Amino acid sequence: MIRVGIPRSLAYFKYFPLWQTFFESLGAKVVFSLPTNPLIVEQGIKSVVDEACLPVKVYFGHVQYLKDKVDYIFVPRLVSVERKEFTCPKFLGIPDMLKASIPDLPNLIAPTIDLTKQDKYLWKKVWEVGRLFSSNPLKVSLAWQKGLSELSTYKQTWLEEEIPAQLNIYYKPTYSQSLKVVLLGHEYIIYDQYLSMYLIEKMAKLNIKVVTTEMLSPWIINKEAKSYPKRIFWEFSKNTLGSVFYYSKQEEIAGFILMSSFGCGPDSMTASIIQHYLKGVKDKPLLNLTIDEHTGEAGINTRLEAFYDLLMRRVG
């Protein structure tokens, strides 16, 4: 059986049900790397330039982990998943960066997904990948459909304000009477327990109900983001800002936490826009948490607890 490795990092958190189902329906065996751990981080740090952000380093670590265990590694070049919107420049260069710095890689499956201008050609990309496993377009198409339906189930769970069980995150507050706080950040940071230092679990323990961007429908997000005077051309930032605009109008929301990686380009801009925006909103404090490979857990704990105290004083 052909083994396809999928790094449990970056776009994984958004798309894995689709990818997994697709490859499995085509008869492949999918191998995920382990959840991020110190060894993976260390491997990653060694394989990419120092100046890269932690998530990119970690991605390299996941690829290193998979390298000798599979026949293919799936590392799509996600340029744009929605019209006129981009991911981060670093996503755009990922396959090339991997090839330049990790020797002896197995074959990479690295389709370029660029839907900036047209979305019809997606099928071409699906076929480009599917062809490696089956010469029957119908079979590939069915596998894709099946994958999409898995993805939509996954997304549906989010919309019900649940965190899908596959992510293994304990997020339910102990008591029903809880503070509602919006957690903002890239999926591959906030849902990666090692990178986020179990932030969601910590919030749950403090009896905070966590809501995130993924829990809002794209329809609401797009509507809110449109109210901004400039098109926000990063898909992730658009989602974040759209949800800030929306949640800040909801009375039950006590505050916002933004967790980003040190040196993250898009987040530096997003954070500035959020700060400016929240200046005009009453009673929605914001906590900025920045992580890198040297961040200590104690610091995060102290800041989270101080923020919690602040919120509690406010609700009185």
Next chain:
Amino acid sequence: MKLTFPHMGNMYIPVKGLLEYLDLEVVVPPFSTKKTLELGVKYSPEFACLPLKINLGNFIEARELGADTIIMAGGVGPCRFGLYAQVEKEILQDLGYDFETLVLEPPDKHFGQFIARVKRIIGSNSWWKVMEAIKFAYRKSYAVDMVERKVQKLRPLEKKPGTVDMIYKHALNSIDNAQSFSTLEEATSLSLLKLDQVPIESDREVIKIGLIGEIYTLLEPFVNLDIEKELGKLGVEVTRSLYLSEWISSHLLKNLITDENIKPFRDLAKPYLNYFVGGHGWETVGYAVGFSQEGYHGLIQLAPLTCMPEIVAHNILGKVKEDCQIPILTIYLDEHSGKAGLITRIEAFVDLIRRQLETQRRLAR
């Protein structure tokens, strides 16, 4: 209405030329200095990239001179630059400065509104006059580049250190002051002539280094700590991957003017980088390969710290270095960069190149 714009190296010369050609009132911000940087750093988000911070400092200083309207380039992704104008506007607003802004970018929603804003600024000027003004500005940038290329060639050869840069400074002034096509031409040829007469030592061994990387750090001597001048002192002839007029023609005029100096960087970058990554990351990789094919002795990559496209390129340059056997030095710049550190690094780099050349010569004998 008093117009201003952010600094980027010699960019002020064509921009001022353009606006003055249209009889508009211009406030050129004071040249970027430590104070500009401090102002920018104080009010910008901590993790913003360096150009944004200095832009902001420029605007605050221009404001003190009475500027009320900003003109700047924009973009629609994928890099941060596209959001600069909006974010800077918000920060200025929070500081209590109300600027009108005109962002030159493909209008996203309201094309009519964009034209209306341009019209408000150009006032009673006809579109024909505007076209003339653009041509004039482009000519100015081209003149600056011609002079600069010559300066880069002469610096390592001049007999008396500093001569070339003195003439260069005068040349920039005279190009800046030219008010018509004919005076511009005169100023340019006179400057080139003067440079031709600089006494040189033509038998000196010159090291050729290609300077690649992010546009702002390439073009703005204040942020790159005058690296070109410093390299000149070390006997290095510098060529950049990017010159002002090329950027104007490719970025702002959408390639209406073709320039023989622009390399086919997309083809050159293959197989190392096969897609755009925002900013000038693709150019960086392509020019690295191009320069090394042309026999350059070494490459220096410049970038603001945390610059995303250049980090991608940096990672890929490791492989280019190996395959093309060319020394590459990457220098990240931010508000904490100091000249002493820079000089130590480039001295060591140039030494390394000289030693390699020496070994090669010995082996050849």
